[in-house]
Amino acid sequence: MMAAKIDPRTKIVLVLSLTSMVLVVENLAFVVGIGIISIVCALLMGVELLALVRRYRRILILLLTLSIVQSVFTPGTKVLFEVFGIPLLTEKGLEMGIKTFVRMLVILTSGVIMSTSNYRETIQGLIQWKVPYKIAFMTALSLRFIPIFTEEFQDSMVALQLKGIDFRKIPFGKKTQIYVYLITPIILSSLKHAEEIAITMESRAFGAYQNRVEYLVLRLKGYDYAVMITAVFLSIGYVWVAMMV
Amino acid sequence: MESYIKLTGISYGYPRSRFALRDINLSLNRGEIVGIAGENGSGKTTLGKIIMGILMPDSGNIVIDGVDGKNLKLCERGSKIGYAFQNPDRQLFAANVQDEIIFPLEIKGMDKTTALVRAAALLERFELSHLKERVPMRLSRGEKQRLVLAATLAQEPGFLILDEPATGLDRDRKKALYQLMEELAREGIGLAVISHDLQFIKDHTNRIIRLKDGKVVDDGC
Ligand SMILES: Nc1ncnc2c1ncn2[C@@H]1O[C@H](COP(=O)(O)OP(=O)(O)OP(=O)(O)O)[C@@H](O)[C@H]1O
């Protein structure tokens, strides 16, 4: 609906508010609250939730499993579930697991919210805010890489299965090893991407001219200011309340 | 003779793309070296992915080693058919070269000593022994390709699909690759070699399948 009209800078402010909130707040209920808020924001930006869940199904399952693994390994005093006297799940572990899951979910959702804007517009928006072109370009580009990462991630899943690995039958002790294998290629290739982009930019003499000619000029509208100010104040308020309780 | 891989009436179209594989009928046998040729974008890689079960056909069916492809999970297909991706980076995970070969074996329950013995033999065969402590991602392209082959053969597949295996290899390495293909064929493994380099295929395979716009236009010698 109005998604297309919202300035990319407004989205950046929104996304920054959401992610910093979720990383700062420690109270469980409030963390879950931010998770819900960010999904609502994504919906308001015109993101189709169902299509999204289908596209990120694998990653969501991975996030969930990671969180479960984390909650199982966390020691604590209140034991919720035990086998032969060995505490398996503690209250603290469960809480940490849920928080990890929501935090990663909010970061993923932020990427999705940003991808509703064309990346040229995002760059332009940042430049008009006097962000150096190089940095603006890098930021916008890394946001654009999110879909590519998910593709690479899926390729990795396929390649591991072709090595004869059945994800449902991995021995318990090997599970973390498999996650490391899934994530390593993505990190390595993103580092490589960044390096290549930096070299390409140098060789094309980015930054050699002080004033670039802008084709596209973005103008912040009233509702952009409204959304930004609301986002910032609400998140400060939210964090403050979360610290109090 | 019963063929190892049999495709009947396979069609596949990518979502949001005009390209499609149309009505592909093929039999691939063990011990035979087949070349799959065609221009860039003719559908060679797509065909390879369909055979591997990475992509599911819209219609038609595939039988692998007497089993309907629909009943084979990806992890089961991997031990019947080995597949070397066009881009070897996509298939390397481990922290060192030796581990790349042994970790899937260990996960499937092989004990470490047996896995190490198998890995040592494969590393030797692919001239990778001196690199066994190195990080796979940092190898040269040719070394990566050899490692992918070694890791694939560790699963003891009956058939191998190699997507553009000659890319990035110097003349001696190409020759070594060709010798390896012949050796494997003699051992009874079937090979399908995908390449846009018709000369390489003509020189080194017994049968050429030519693709054009997603259709088989030629299947013969
Ligand atoms: N994921 C995808 N989504 C949509 N279209 C695709 C996808 N992958 C490939 N295609 C298209 O399908 C066609 C066939 O691609 P394919 O990779 O099978 O060709 P190829 O014969 O392997 O080419 P090359 O020699 O360049 O490797 C191309 O037109 C390509 O653009």
Ligand SMILES: [Mg+2]
């Ligand atoms: Mg190809």
